[in-house]
Amino acid sequence: MDIDEFRHSLAASAPPSGLSRLAQALWYDAKGDWTRAHEIVQAVKGKTGARVHAYLHRKEGDADNARYWHDRAGTKMPEISLEKEWHALVDELLRDESK
Secondary structure: OOHHHHHHHOOOOOOOOOOOHHHHHHHHHHOOOHHHHHHHHHOOOOHHHHHHHHHHHHHHOOHHHHHHHHHHHOOOOOOOOHHHHHHHHHHHHHHHHOO
């Protein structure tokens, strides 16, 4: 799946089968269900999970919490729009899933 197919899947009522939990979280986020996205990401360990968690808190407007999760991920708060950050995260996750 590529980013365009991912975006088209947002017309559905559920994420496509086979997506990672983190891709599902970003799918729900794009559908406007931040709470569901956050519930999913809370159950995912690792640096990539922490990066998605940081994005969600940045989107929520909680910069301190976003910085905390960026620290756990070993990354810094990006200086790009939320839309560009979402796109970059989805693109990375989909590339990793296709390997």
